[in-house]
Amino acid sequence: MNGFALHLLRHGEPEGAGRLIGRTDARPTAAGIAACVDRTRNIASEALISSDLSRARLAGDAISLATGMPLSIDPRWRELDFGAWEGMAPGDVTGAALSRFWDDPDDHPPPEGECWSALVDRVTLALNDLTARPTLIVTHAGAMRAALAVLCGFDTRQTWAIDLPYSCLLSLRVWPSEEAGRRTAAQITGLYP
Numbered sequence: 001m002n003g004f005a006l007h008l009l010r011h012g013e014p015e016g017a018g019r020l021i022g023r024t025d026a027r028p029t030a031a032g033i034a035a036c037v038d039r040t041r042n043i044a045s046e047a048l049i050s051s052d053l054s055r056a057r058l059a060g061d062a063i064s065l066a067t068g069m070p071l072s073i074d075p076r077w078r079e080l081d082f083g084a085w086e087g088m089a090p091g092d093v094t095g096a097a098l099s100r101f102w103d104d105p106d107d108h109p110p111p112e113g114e115c116w117s118a119l120v121d122r123v124t125l126a127l128n129d130l131t132a133r134p135t136l137i138v139t140h141a142g143a144m145r146a147a148l149a150v151l152c153g154f155d156t157r158q159t160w161a162i163d164l165p166y167s168c169l170l171s172l173r174v175w176p177s178e179e180a181g182r183r184t185a186a187q188i189t190g191l192y193p
Contacts, residue, residue: 003132003173003174003175003176003186004132004133004134004135004173004174004176005044005045005134005135005171005172005173005174005189006130006134006135006137006151006171006172006173006174006186007040007043007045007134007135007136007137007169007170007171007172008137008139008143008144008147008169008170008171008172009036009039009040009059009136009137009138009139009167009168009169009170010139010140010141010144010164010165010166010167010168010169010170011028011032011036011051011053011055011056011059011138011139011140011166011167012028012029012031012032012033012034012035012036012055012059012166012167013028013029013031013032013035013166013167014026014027014028014029014032014055014166015027015028015029016087017166018089018090019087019088019089019090020082020085020086020087020088020089020090020093020110021079021082021086021087022078022079022080022081022082022086022113022114022140022142023053023078023079023081023082023086024086024087025053025054025055026053026054026055027054027055027058028054028055028058028059032055032059032166032167033058033059033062034062035166035167036059036062036063036138036167037059037062037063037066039167039168039169039192040063040067040136040169041066043136043169044134045069045134045135045136046069046133046134046135047069047072047130047131047133047134047135047136048060048063048064048067048069048070048071048072048135048136048137048138049071049072049073049074049077049135049136049137049138050071050072050073050074050077050137050138050139051073051074051075051077051078051079051138051139051140051143052073052074052075052078053078053079053140055140056077056138056139056140057071057073057138059138060073060138063136063138074126076122076123076125076126077123077126077137077138077139077140077143078122078139078140078143079140079141079142079143080105080113080114080116080119080140080142080143081110081113081114082110082113082114083109083110083111083112083113083114084110084111084112084113085110085111085113086113097111102160104156105156106156116146116156119142119143119146120146120149120150123143123146123147123150124146124150127147127150127151127184128184130174132174132176141164144164144170145159145160145162145164146159147172148162148170148188150184151172151174151184151185151186152172152185152186152187152188162191163193165193168191168192168193169190169191169192170188170190170191170192171188171189171190171191171192172186172187172188172189173186173187173189174186
């Protein structure tokens with residue numbers, strides 16, 4: 001099997017950029033939406049999916065309008081829920097707590113927030129439901145990192161070592177497993193900041 005192209009696009013710059021805005025439904029800026037449309041202008045895909053949060057969904061709507069491809073909404077592609085830290089600037093979070101989170105987001109999630117493994121689990125379910133055809137997903141940096149963990153076997157530190165700025169495009173070649181119990185595999189084919 002030749003595999004299929006999977007393109008993960010981080011939403012464009014939202015209102016409140018630079019803050020921890022996981023579940024917060026921050027609206028995208030007009031420039032952020034335009035950057036997403038421009039970034040995907042030469043992407044050949046047969047399916048278009050986005051997170052249900054406005055900063056991803058509105059970019060997905062604009063891409064759908066530009067390409068004529070229908071948009072499917074899937075909330076499993078949402079960002080990590082930052083709980084009590086939602087809307088805070090990273091500098092406003094107690095330094096030790098934020099450091100513990102970055103070091104081990106599963107054992108030290110944000111207070112009342114989502115742990116890393118929960119994000120990975122829901123992204124895994126979303127990936128498992130993809131049809132093996134060229135697909136473009138408008139999503140969030142955390143969900144993109146979770147996909148890298150699932151598809152490429154990266155650990156948390158490795159996924160967070162990859163810079164994923166607003167409107168960046170991460171392209172992969174995915175080979176779905178045809179054997180029960182065997183993991184889907186992928187290779188990064190491009191990262192376009």
